[in-house]
Amino acid sequence: PDSAVPDWLQRLNPPQREAVLTTEGPVLMLAGAGTGKTAALTHRLAHLVRQRLAWPSEILCVTFTNRAAREMRHRVGQLIGDAVEGMPWLGTFHSICARMLRRHAELAGLQSNFTIIDTDDQLRVLKALVTELGLDEKRWPARQLAGLIDGWKNRGLNPADLTPVDNESYANGRGQQVYEAYQARLKALNACDFGDLMLHMLNVFRQHRDVLEQYQNRFKYIMVDEYQDTNAVQYLWLRLLAQNRKNICVVGDDDQSIYSWRGAEVANILRFEKDFPGAKVIRLEQNYRSTPQILAAASGLIASNSQRLGKTLWTELNAGEKVRVIGVWDAPEEARRVGEEIERLEREGAPLDEVAILVRAQYQTREFEDRFIQIGLNYRIVGGFRFYERAEIRDALAYLRVIAQPADDLAFERIYNQPKRGLGAKALETMYSHARRTGMPLAAAALDLADSDEFTARARSTVAALMQDFLRWRQMSETVSPAELLRTVLAESGYDAMLKADRSAESAGRADNLVELARAMEDYATLSDFLEHVSLIMDNDRADDGEKVTIMTMHAAKGLEFNYVFLPGWEEGVFPSQRALDEGGLASLEEERRLAYVGITRARRRCTVLHAANRRIYGQWTSSIPSRFIEELPPEAINQETTLTGGASLWRANWSEQEDPFAHVARDRPDRSSSRGPGWQRALSTGYETKPARVPETTRSAASFAAKARTDITLG
Numbered sequence: 001p002d003s004a005v006p007d008w009l010q011r012l013n014p015p016q017r018e019a020v021l022t023t024e025g026p027v028l029m030l031a032g033a034g035t036g037k038t039a040a041l042t043h044r045l046a047h048l049v050r051q052r053l054a055w056p057s058e059i060l061c062v063t064f065t066n067r068a069a070r071e072m073r074h075r076v077g078q079l080i081g082d083a084v085e086g087m088p089w090l091g092t093f094h095s096i097c098a099r100m101l102r103r104h105a106e107l108a109g110l111q112s113n114f115t116i117i118d119t120d121d122q123l124r125v126l127k128a129l130v131t132e133l134g135l136d137e138k139r140w141p142a143r144q145l146a147g148l149i150d151g152w153k154n155r156g157l158n159p160a161d162l163t164p165v166d167n168e169s170y171a172n173g174r175g176q177q178v179y180e181a182y183q184a185r186l187k188a189l190n191a192c193d194f195g196d197l198m199l200h201m202l203n204v205f206r207q208h209r210d211v212l213e214q215y216q217n218r219f220k221y222i223m224v225d226e227y228q229d230t231n232a233v234q235y236l237w238l239r240l241l242a243q244n245r246k247n248i249c250v251v252g253d254d255d256q257s258i259y260s261w262r263g264a265e266v267a268n269i270l271r272f273e274k275d276f277p278g279a280k281v282i283r284l285e286q287n288y289r290s291t292p293q294i295l296a297a298a299s300g301l302i303a304s305n306s307q308r309l310g311k312t313l314w315t316e317l318n319a320g321e322k323v324r325v326i327g328v329w330d331a332p333e334e335a336r337r338v339g340e341e342i343e344r345l346e347r348e349g350a351p352l353d354e355v356a357i358l359v360r361a362q363y364q365t366r367e368f369e370d371r372f373i374q375i376g377l378n379y380r381i382v383g384g385f386r387f388y389e390r391a392e393i394r395d396a397l398a399y400l401r402v403i404a405q406p407a408d409d410l411a412f413e414r415i416y417n418q419p420k421r422g423l424g425a426k427a428l429e430t431m432y433s434h435a436r437r438t439g440m441p442l443a444a445a446a447l448d449l450a451d452s453d454e455f456t457a458r459a460r461s462t463v464a465a466l467m468q469d470f471l472r473w474r475q476m477s478e479t480v481s482p483a484e485l486l487r488t489v490l491a492e493s494g495y496d497a498m499l500k501a502d503r504s505a506e507s508a509g510r511a512d513n514l515v516e517l518a519r520a521m522e523d524y525a526t527l528s529d530f531l532e533h534v535s536l537i538m539d540n541d542r543a544d545d546g547e548k549v550t551i552m553t554m555h556a557a558k559g560l561e562f563n564y565v566f567l568p569g570w571e572e573g574v575f576p577s578q579r580a581l582d583e584g585g586l587a588s589l590e591e592e593r594r595l596a597y598v599g600i601t602r603a604r605r606r607c608t609v610l611h612a613a614n615r616r617i618y619g620q621w622t623s624s625i626p627s628r629f630i631e632e633l634p635p636e637a638i639n640q641e642t643t644l645t646g647g648a649s650l651w652r653a654n655w656s657e658q659e660d661p662f663a664h665v666a667r668d669r670p671d672r673s674s675s676r677g678p679g680w681q682r683a684l685s686t687g688y689e690t691k692p693a694r695v696p697e698t699t700r701s702a703a704s705f706a707a708k709a710r711t712d713i714t715l716g
């Protein structure tokens with residue numbers, strides 16, 4: 001131990017200590033995953049307070065998520081005790097700006113009690129505005145405008161700052177006009193949207209030197225974690241605040257920049273040394289998180305990216321197992337397999353809190369949730385809702401419930417005006433009072449009112465049409481499969497169209513969730529069987545105690561770590577996502593690869609990648625190609641297994657029409673009986689035997705698939 005270093009810093013390695021002890025001047029800590037960047041930042045914060053270089057309230061420390069801020073507060077608390085209570089400026093960019101804006105609201109044309117509106121309200125305001133300006137909302141959807149405005153705000157642009165190109169991107173050159181009108185409307189409402197929190201503060205700093213100076217003087221030290229994901233407005237804001245004292249320490253990893261779709265600019269890292277000449281650049285290379293094999297897999301993968309600064313990583317850990325790459329037949333088998341592995345870990349004494357399943361897209365959680373509920377495995381969904389609790393899934397289920405059970409008032413109330421049909425709260429009130437008077441269910445009351453004058457003429461015809469639809473769907477439900485019914489309902493009710501018109505990033509995810517819902521329904525013969533299944537699932541373990549497996553997206557997992565990480569769905573079109581492939585650009589593919597790097601490097605001890613040979617899309621089986629990222633993993637760091645013939649690559653090459661598609665079922669069974677436990681018994685009683693009923697279409701097109709697979713691999 002170095003005697004010049006206080007005890008509590010002994011734990012850190014020399015470059016980390018340097019980052020802690022270099023308190024004055026600009027510092028850029030640039031290092032790969034798991035090298036202790038966040039740990040160093042936490043210690044630096046504690047050091048500043050312990051050495052009385054600043055009061056806790058004089059330090060600005062920005063984290064990427066509220067969760068990360070909580071975690072940092074907790075860690076710093078362990079080092080400096082109660083002093084952490086006096087840290088108002090530790091938080092996310094948005095939470096910090098909201099706090100500032102409350103104090104200076106009048107400078108932004110607001111009152112200090114302004115409301116922060118959510119995306120729903122934002123849309124409502126924009127829609128009204130678009131109509132007022134005489135624009136055709138169908139042609140120029142408010143959603144699209146919302147996306148553009150968010151983008152402009154991320155870039156720090158006020159209406160007057162828009163370029164001609166920006167201007168042209170909406171309603172033939174009226175971008176600036178609508179943006180301006182929107183900002184004026186928000187001011188009139190004493191409200192601001194999420195993006196305004198940053199933009200207003202940037203404007204205040206730019207226009208009111210005295211306010212800026214006040215904060216420049218206050219913040220003796222500035223620190224930023226996950227710097228690679230800052231966007232332009234955040235960058236400009238930081239630069240102003242740090243300009244005077246220049247005591248700014250930022251930490252990041254260019255290989256983990258995964259938010260460019262939200263305007264993040266990795267170039268901010270490269271610009272740092274230019275804006276702050278003489279910045280001390282500290283590189284950390286020792287990884288404390290993962291085994292050598294996990295590290296080798298991640299490093300090998302990211303080496304395929306051309307746009308990177310490049311760095312080496314090493315670890316002192318020498319024991320470890322290779323990254324497992326498991327090929328399975330289909331998504332249900334993937335979920336079964338992961339469930340079995342987790343039960344095995346549990347038997348071996350691993351805490352469930354140390355297990356994570358990291359997915360590319362929200363819809364992927366469904367298969368795991370269904371499976372885990374069946375086998376009684378506790379899980380939590382982080383950064384989102386459980387599958388069956390998502391708004392679009394609830395909407396779809398509400399339609400189905402009204403079809404199956406016309407007296408389901410709650411379901412009817414949920415969707416009578418979703419998508420919008422122009423039936424407001426007034427119409428609902430009329431329906432309810434009629435229902436109460438007559439003792440009828442709500443839907444029947446609606447039908448009754450369709451030819452009474454309690455409704456306006458317009459409401460009458462709308463309700464009549466809706467009830468017609470329900471009658472037709474109810475008849476249909478007797479002849480077509482539940483999944484087919486769902487697809488018809490979504491198309492005919494206008495729900496699909498509503499999602500399509502909505503061009504935000506979330507709406508694509510919502511549409512994917514609905515496709516996944518149809519996929520889940522394929523397994524049920526009747527609508528009521530399926531609804532029964534859902535109500536049982538919804539009823540399941542509401543208790544929030546005990547250990548749980550974490551299911552979340554790779555995006556949300558940034559900065560976190562788990563002993564055991566499962567990465568399912570590594571197939572072309574799932575990961576890398578179809579959207580990234582369609583956009584086609586190298587940049588979007590490289591961002592997907594960085595996401596893969598983030599995913600792998602969350603694992604401490606064991607990392608398991610899975611890919612399925614078949615996915616069902618719109619009721620059709622399609623064969624999938626293993627993700628190119630699997631090919632890019634260094635062979636010496638991985639262990640390929642498959643429940644199909646041979647290794648995954650062997651299987652791809654040797655696939656033939658003679659292959660017995662159920663061979664893997666037989667091969668699976670001995671494995672199952674060798675691990676007899678409660679999990680095994682539950683597995684047997686939960687439909688494993690139903691597999692032959694789902695004969696994959698791929699057996700027919702196997703030869704063409706093999707050819708396709710080969711081409712893709714050579715091209716990939």
Ligand code: ATP
Binds near residue numbers: 011031
């Ligand atoms: P990411 O890029 O994923 O955000 P990071 O660089 O921020 O990673 P940390 O989360 O700070 O890395 O640290 C990774 C793990 O290594 C943590 O469990 C942390 O406690 C541990 N660690 C950090 N520094 C040291 C050290 N000097 N000695 C031992 N363990 C350390």
Ligand code: MG
Binds near residue numbers: 037559
């Ligand atoms: Mg970190």
